[in-house]
Structure formats: C-alpha cells, structure tokens
Amino acid sequence: MSKPKLRARLSSLSFSEKVKILEKLRDRSLALAVVRVYLDSGPSDLTPDLERQKLQRDLQKYLISYLKGGAPSAPRSAFYALTRAWLEGHRGRIRFEFEANGQTRSKEVTAVEELGNLVGPDQTPQTFFRGLGASRGAS
Amino acid sequence: MKATLQAINQMQADGVIGKYAIGGAVGATFYLEPAATIDLDIFVVLPTRSGGLLLSLSPIYEYLKSRGGNVLDEYIEIGGWPVQFLPLSNDLETEAVEQAVSTNVEGVRTWVMSAEHLVAIALRTGRSKDHTRILQFLEQDAVDRQQLESIIGRSGLTATWQEFKRRYLEGHHE
Numbered sequence: 001m002s003k004p005k006l007r008a009r010l011s012s013l014s015f016s017e018k019v020k021i022l023e024k025l026r027d028r029s030l031a032l033a034v035v036r037v038y039l040d041s042g043p044s045d046l047t048p049d050l051e052r053q054k055l056q057r058d059l060q061k062y063l064i065s066y067l068k069g070g071a072p073s074a075p076r077s078a079f080y081a082l083t084r085a086w087l088e089g090h091r092g093r094i095r096f097e098f099e100a101n102g103q104t105r106s107k108e109v110t111a112v113e114e115l116g117n118l119v120g121p122d123q124t125p126q127t128f129f130r131g132l133g134a135s136r137g138a139s
Numbered sequence: 140m141k142a143t144l145q146a147i148n149q150m151q152a153d154g155v156i157g158k159y160a161i162g163g164a165v166g167a168t169f170y171l172e173p174a175a176t177i178d179l180d181i182f183v184v185l186p187t188r189s190g191g192l193l194l195s196l197s198p199i200y201e202y203l204k205s206r207g208g209n210v211l212d213e214y215i216e217i218g219g220w221p222v223q224f225l226p227l228s229n230d231l232e233t234e235a236v237e238q239a240v241s242t243n244v245e246g247v248r249t250w251v252m253s254a255e256h257l258v259a260i261a262l263r264t265g266r267s268k269d270h271t272r273i274l275q276f277l278e279q280d281a282v283d284r285q286q287l288e289s290i291i292g293r294s295g296l297t298a299t300w301q302e303f304k305r306r307y308l309e310g311h312h313e
Contacts, residue, residue, distance in 0.1 A: 004151045010172035011279060016245045019140045022165065023219075025175040126219040130209065 027067065027125050035062055035132070038092040039086055040108075047090060059083065065123045080119045087112055098132055107132050140164075140179070140243040142218030143306045146203070147181060148248065155202045157184030162225070162260060167272055169242065169251040170281045173270035177265060178221040182236050185226050199224050230258055231294040241302070255287040262296055262303060274307060 001009070010018070014018035014112045037059050039052050048118070059082055083094050087110065094109040109115050148157050160166070163180030185196075200208075203215050214221035227233045235256035242251055252260070258276050263271035276282045293298045 007279070011170070011281075013173075015169050015242050015251075016166050019165075019244050022172040022176065023140065023166055025173060026177045026220075103251050131218075132218065133211070134210075 027066055035067065036060065036097045037083075038095040038097065042090055042092040043104060054081065055086070063119075067128065068118075074118055076123070078113070080121075082113055083119070084107075084112055087115060095134055101104075105133075140218065140220055141186050141247050143179065143220045143222060144218075144244055144247045144249045146217045147222070149201060150199070153202070153291055154186055155199055156224070157186050158236055158239075158250070159235040160252045162235070162252050162257060164272070166251050167276070168239070170254045170257070171260070171275050171279060180225060182225045182227060183235075184234055186261060192308040196224055196226065229263075229294075231256070231263065231290070231296075234290070234293075235260060253286075254282045255290050258282055258287055259290045259294055259296060262291065262299055263294070265299070270303065270307065273303065277308070299303050 004080050009020075013021075037056065039059070040046060041052065041081070042124055059079055062075040062079040062082070066079060086092060087094065094115065097104060097106045099105075107116065118128050147156070147159065151159065160182050161169075161179065163175035163178075164174055165179050166249050168174065168176075182201075200210055200215060203217060204210060211218040211221055214223050216222070225232075227236060235252045236250075238256065239250035239252050242249060254276060258273050261273050288300075291297055
C-alpha cells in the first residue's frame with residue numbers, strides 16, 4: 001500500500017480506533033526511550049562481572065520486548081523470573097534508570113514484593129511506568 | 140484513554156471544571172492519522188466562584204490526587220495518560236472550546252477542538268512541531284481554508300499566517 005493511501009486509511013479510522021493506536025505508540029515511545037536495567041551485586045556476591053553483564057543485556061532485551069507490547073506475557077515472565085532470582089540468590093539490587101522531564105533518574109529495587117508490583121504477574125507496562133514514576137517519560 | 144475521559148467527565152459533573160476540549164496532538168489525531176504523543180492536552184474552562192475568576196489549577200489537582208491521581212510536575216496521570224489541564228488564556232482558545240466537536244472514545248462522550256481552531260492555536264504557539272502539524276492539516280485537506288482564514292483574522296494572527304505561508308507554502312526560505 002502506498003504511503004498516501006496508508007495515511008488516508010489511518011485518517012479515516014474512528015477516533016476510538018485512532019486512540020488505541022496512540023496508546024500503542026505512546027507505550028512504544030516510552031519503552032524505547034526511557035528504561036535501562038542494571039544489576040548491582042551485593043557485597044558477598046561472587047558472580048563474575050562478565051556473567052552479570054550478559055544477564056543484564058538479556059534482561060534489557062526482555063524488558064524492551066515486554067514494554068513494546070509484543071508477545072503478551074513471555075518477556076515479562078522471563079524478566080520477572082530472572083530479576084527475582086537475582087534478588088533472592090545474590091542479595092543484590094535491581095536498578096532502573098529512566099528519563100523523566102529531560103533528567104535521568106533511577107529507582108532501586110531490593111525487595112521481591114516491590115519487584116512483583118512492577119513486573120509481577122498481572123502487571124502491565126502502564127503499571128510498570130507508574131511504579132517507576134516515569135509516566136511523563138520521553139516527550 | 141476511556142478511563143481518562145470518564146474521570147475528566149466526572150470532574151465536569153462534580154463542578155471542578157467547566158466545559159473542556161481536547162487539543163494538541165491527540166486533538167489533531169481526530170482529523171489526521173495517529174502520531175506518537177505521550178500526553179493529553181485538555182483546554183478547560185475553570186468555574187467561577189463568588190468574588191471572581193478561579194485562577195488556580197490547584198482544585199483540579201487536589202480533586203484528582205484525592206482520587207489516586209499521580210502528579211508529575213505540570214501533568215497529572217489519569218487512567219495511564221499524563222494530562223495537562225490548560226486554562227483558557229485568550230479569545231481564540233475560548234472560542235475553540237465553545238465550538239468544540241462532540242465525539243466519543245469507546246462510548247465515552249468527549250469534545251475535540253475543530254481542525255481550524257487546532258491549526259490556529261498551533262500557529263500561535265509556533266514551535267517547529269506545531270508548524271509540522273499545520274502542514275499535515277493543509278496537505279491532507281483537513282481544514283476549511285475559508286473558515287481558517289476567518290479564525291486567523293479574528294485572532295490577530297494574520298501577519299503570522301502570511302509569514303507561515305511565505306516560508307512553508309510558497310517555497311521562499313530565508
């Protein structure tokens with residue numbers, strides 16, 4: 001389909017349908033621009049740095065995939081399981097860095113319950129951003 | 140956004156705000172193809188109290204905070220959308236709200252500014268993203284040009300409009 005035709009087709013959608021697209025675009029913008037995840041080790045943790053960095057990279061992919069709204073639950077489940085295991089097994093911290101109002105902010109999570117409120121079962125990208133206080137995110 | 144608009148309509152029913160209209164990028168989406176935005180601009184009539192105009196937005200924020208709203212600087216998150224309430228600041232915005240178009244989102248009634256008022260307000264605001272939006276409206280023939288010129292004339296924006304047309308529509312760049 002040509003670009004003008006696609007544009008015309010999108011323009012002719014109902015306002016409700018357009019709003020649904022807006023919501024997806026908004027979530028995608030926030031996901032791509034806002035959040036980075038870091039694993040901070042506890043003082044007694046012996047995990048090799050390379051292993052920690054690899055896990056961190058995997059987590060970042062799962063998180064972005066989840067926040068972009070792809071598959072409904074698999075990336076979130078994987079992200080939650082791995083970060084939960086990190087908290088429980090390493091007594092470390094999960095740190096989220098995000099952009100809000102042009103400033104970089106961070107949120108540290110040390111408790112499984114708090115993690116569950118962000119990315120546990122039944123949570124959504126919206127509740128995640130709300131939990132971070134990052135809803136304004138990238139404008 | 141359904142929950143967001145339900146909450147705003149409830150504010151109206153409770154007398155916290157008067158008439159309102161959606162503007163900005165979400166308002167433009169009513170007429171154009173959806174474009175990424177992360178907030179919702181609500182132009183709002185603030186109710187008057189005995190003794191004069193209510194100039195502060197605090198009652199709106201207090202009302203929403205007491206119902207679980209999350210305040211983020213000039214925004215307040217309602218139903219997952221950061222919402223900015225913009226009190227009317229000139230005759231153009233007042234007319235835009237008065238003449239807003241009634242529509243609905245998933246069965247919830249709401250009001251959106253006319254395409255011509257959105258363009259005129261974008262012209263007055265004058266940022267590069269506003270100019271881009273104006274061009275979208277014009278390219279997609281989504282405005283009544285006669286009506287637009289009339290609004291622009293009433294709003295004292297004729298010179299700004301002439302300059303916009305010279306820069307963007309006549310191919311004369313400085």
